Amino acid sequence: MEKNTDTRLAIMNTTYQLIAEHGIQKASFALIAKEVGISKPSIYYYFDSKNDMIYQLFEQFCSEISFQHFFNAEHFTQEQFSTQLIEVGFQMIQEQANDPYFGNVMKEFLSLAARDDSYKGRFIELQQDYLKGFEQLLLKAADWSLIPLYSLTEKAHILALVIDNIGNFMMLDDTVDYRNIWKTAVQLVFLEDGLHG
Amino acid sequence: MEKNTDTRLAIMNTTYQLIAEHGIQKASFALIAKEVGISKPSIYYYFDSKNDMIYQLFEQFCSEISFQHFFNAEHFTQEQFSTQLIEVGFQMIQEQANDPYFGNVMKEFLSLAARDDSYKGRFIELQQDYLKGFEQLLLKAADWSLIPLYSLTEKAHILALVIDNIGNFMMLDDTVDYRNIWKTAVQLVFLEDGLHG
DNA sequence: GTCTATATCTTGATAGAC
DNA sequence: GTCTATCAAGATATAGAC
Incomplete structure (x- = not known):
């Protein structure tokens, strides 16, 4: 049937x-x-x-917002790494801004997940995909000597926290230039004279 | 009565x-x-x-999580600015981690705010308090020549996005060292050879 | 596949006694 | 101030005809 x-x-x-x-x-x-x-x-x-x-x-909702759906490590090059990272973030921000229902639906599922382990488990997967995903991405950048290994994990997590929360903040206040925030976050992470041990 | x-x-x-x-x-x-x-x-x-x-x-919930409740600009000194900022963030993370109900209740109110303008308006106030609050704080640091004015607003917003979302991420995954993420975020913002125009 | 009719439960809220 | 009793509305879900 x-x-x-x-x-x-x-x-x-x-x-x-x-x-x-x-x-x-x-x-x-x-x-x-x-x-x-x-x-x-x-x-x-x-x-x-x-x-x-x-x-x-x-x-269905979860499968459409996976890390892989937006950030494909294979598309990044040594010459344009940070620029490409900024650009993909822009696309993610744009895609969510284009769906007027996305934010509200996300909030509903999050409140469900707070009390239901099936939903919670799926969200944990999603979150760890982003945390690990950004870490893999920065490791690739480190292989190309674009950033040092020091604080690499923390930097990856900062990027995950920022790109994730931009969507939430956008819903409440659309007067802020969120693209510029993302751009600055990536630039801080890729500073030449950055943090060192 | x-x-x-x-x-x-x-x-x-x-x-x-x-x-x-x-x-x-x-x-x-x-x-x-x-x-x-x-x-x-x-x-x-x-x-x-x-x-x-x-x-x-x-x-009542909102009044207890205001920016002023945690970050009081008068308590920051020129000599220990970034260290103090890191410490206050630690306190905020700790306070929310100590209340096992906080995260779930927040998610409930957020889903309410998605459909009710009274709740939404109050959350907008709260959010702008944080965005403006961090900006004022960094302006004070700039007055003391601790950071440049360039990208100051974006840096302030990055800090707001990070500290706010740490609470959400903690609920799902408590294996990550969130204090270290906050510390690194503050350090990136206060790098001596940071972003310049 | 789609319908009408209905069972059953839970909700927010009120009436009115004490 | 607190109670028992009750209401009307809305929810999920099922039975059974076509």
């Missing part, structure tokens, strides 16, 4: 928007059904329960 | 914990009353509605 029909996609897309607008709890099957234009019990043909449906949405 | 009784405090403290454990929606008046050891309608003697009560808790 093939269940990846248009109806199923319509339910998931509509739910994504309704979660952003009203939160998970208030995005009821009644509301979703009304918005999609079907009856409430029809949703149960595609999903076992509301929990099941929310979790499938969550899995 | 004096309503700041022990019962009122018990209700608020219990609610704070229950929100951390079950989220705002599932922290029902029935559950709160049971936990406090009173009947459900008794809560209405102290609060007009659930919204009223949650918002009062939110106001």
Whole structure:
């Protein structure tokens, strides 16, 4: 039985928007059904329960914001390393700014993760991907003698913290030049006369 | 009529914990009353509605995490500036780590703020306090020629993003040395041969 | 696949006695 | 101030016809 029909996609897309607008709890099957234009019990043909449906949405959400999705180590060159790192950060900031639902949905999933270990575990994976991912990236830069090994891990984590939190700050205050913050963060990490043991 | 009784405090403290454990929606008046050891309608003697009560808790929560609460510009000296900044950050990290409910409650309020402008407005105030606060702090350091004016605003914002997000990351992964990340971030900002125009 | 009808539970809130 | 009793609304989920 093939269940990846248009109806199923319509339910998931509509739910994504309704979660952003009203939160998970208030995005009821009644509301979703009304918005999609079907009856409430029809949703149960595609999903076992509301929990099941929310979790499938969550899995899809996570796969689209992985470290690898944005930062591919193979695309970095010795000559343009920091410039490329700045550019990829810009793309990430832009992509999240272009999806008006992204921030709200993220906040909903984060509050879910605070109380549910399934969600929490997935977020831990995601976070460690970013922490380790930036570390691998800077190690590559160190191989090319672009930065020293000293404090390399801490620098990687600073970049992870900054790029991650820019999205949160953007939601509340859009008068700040976040691209410039990211650019400065990368430049500080790649300073020639940087921190030394 | 004096309503700041022990019962009122018990209700608020219990609610704070229950929100951390079950989220705002599932922290029902029935559950709160049971936990406090009173009947459900008794809560209405102290609060007009659930919204009223949650918002009062939110106001108290916000006042306890203001920039001024941690970073008082008058306590910084020319000789020990960066060391003091590192130390105050350590205290902030420690204080949040000591309250096991803090992170979860914060996530709940953030998801509320995504859909309610009253909450959102208060969070914007808080965020701008931190952004402006760090900027004022670095301006003071610049007056003392401890850092150049170039990229000063961006550096201040980097510090705000890092210290704020450390709390979020700590919740998911406690194997990372977050104190060292903060220390490195401050050191990068205060590098003698830093960024220049 | 999609529907109508309905069961069951939980919620925030009120009435009114003491 | 605190209680018992109760209401109306909204939630998830199921039964069963088409």
